[in-house]
Amino acid sequence: MERFIRFYKTALDHIIALNRSGFNIQEVYAKILLTKILTPYPTSYVDLQSPFGAGISVLVYNYNGDVYASDESRMLAEMNDTTFRFGNVHQDRYESIYNSAAFSKYMAAACNESLPGCAECALQGYCGADPVFHHAVQGDLYGHRPTSPFCFKNMEIIKHLLRLIDSGDRDTLRMFFAWVRNMGLSDIREETPACA
């Protein structure tokens, strides 16, 4: 994961340089985080929601009618792990799926406001809980933050973005707002004061 973060920062630097040279290109994961950091608007990206969006904002129906929290949940089932199978659309009603024991157990671990290591984290508002990931990787719905690749990756990327926002470089900040507002750097330069 450290290697990935190093690569991510190098790639982001390159993308920022491309934008400065007049070529508009967005880094979409950064854009999702920046929307949460710089605006009052939500994103529809379920991985960074609390409560975790998979199962609430989205349900996955398999070919046989089985209902899962997400595609990752369905993939686990293909490996004989049906932890995130909440019911079957041919047999169960909407109410029984959402009131199932499997769903309740899953949702109890889906709010980072109440997860160990997340509850007191300063970056909580930008991040999400991912019980499916932690179940698959750490064998525990709640997960262990100090060794969680999910936590490490998001913490590093969010902190890197905050450092760039706070760097005092106006064009980087303009570019971040341009991504969030789906416009080019040159367009946003025209709208903002030409500050020194």
Place this chain on the structure above:
Amino acid sequence: MRLKTAGTPVNVQEPVIGRVCVREPEERSEAIFLGPTSGRGGEDFLGYRGILSGSVPADVSSFAAVPLIHSLREIDHFSEGDIVVLQPNGFVRTLYRPASQHNALFLTERCNSNCLMCSQPPKDHDDTGFFTALNLELIRLMRPAPSYLGITGGEPTLLGDGLFRILAALRDMLPDTHVHMLTNGRAFAWTDATRALAAVAHPRLTLGIPLYSDSAVLHDYIVQAHHAFDQTILGLYNLARWGIQVEIRVVLHRLTTPRLPELATYICRNLPFAVHVALMGLEPTGYTPRNRDTLWIDPANYQRELERAVEILTLSGMNVSIYNSQLCVLTPALWRFARRSISDWKNIYLSECTACSKIEQCGGLFQSATQMHSQYLRAL
């Protein structure tokens, strides 16, 4: 520019509103004759709503049938088509000038706030019935329709149903006129008021609502009213919920400028639906000169905060204007946000401005700013 004069009233039993006519109008019933009355008696003016004269008519006693104000101190400021009101005490106020872009309906002198920098200090007497009737008639008389009309006070929402009747009259009689109403928005914390406003369904209405700080304590202190911040914020949300356009107005002074960037952030985060944010220089009239020590900061000394606030707002895509500021004081990066915002009748330039090469682009000063303005004013 003059909007008020006085003379000697004859037979003015109640306020008389009408359109100034220098020439014989097609229809006298809405007209107020202005001009010399020499050689003519009262019977020559039958059918007019009233008569204005700079001199004393020869036979004043014959004017008993038509309200008359004579021996006016000034008459040169009247133009054909102006709408004026003749008052029993001899005052003549100009309510509407067809040639101006700065007309406004004045709805009341009352207010439920008492801002430290109020340019129009409230008076606590119930004038709401009077102003409702006066403005309904004024709207009926306005022609040609103005492209823009302000609504001001006092606090217009204190008219209650009267306000909604006035807005409905504007909707029906001046449907193409953009209406901009100044209100503190507190009344709209109550959803029945917001519903009533939405029910008028005026197609071109914007509410200009002041917000002076992201801190409730500071905002409440500046407007001298408890819970004003909470009511204004709730009002803004209700207005947004019912689809009514709102503009945020911030007056720049010693209490508001230190937290201006924080206020800008607050607006972007919490009020992104505002169609416009106006950052407005202080108008040194009303309470302002009396609270000078509390309020005054030389505008040259808040340029950093202003620049930062404009940057924050524009990055988030908010429309921003700077009002009542002079280009020579404003940081050049902010010039393009400056508007010539001061109403024509109270807009002046100083003697040092005459040599300025930017005077055509500059908004100048308030008439009341002769004594209270930046010490850094200079010709560019």
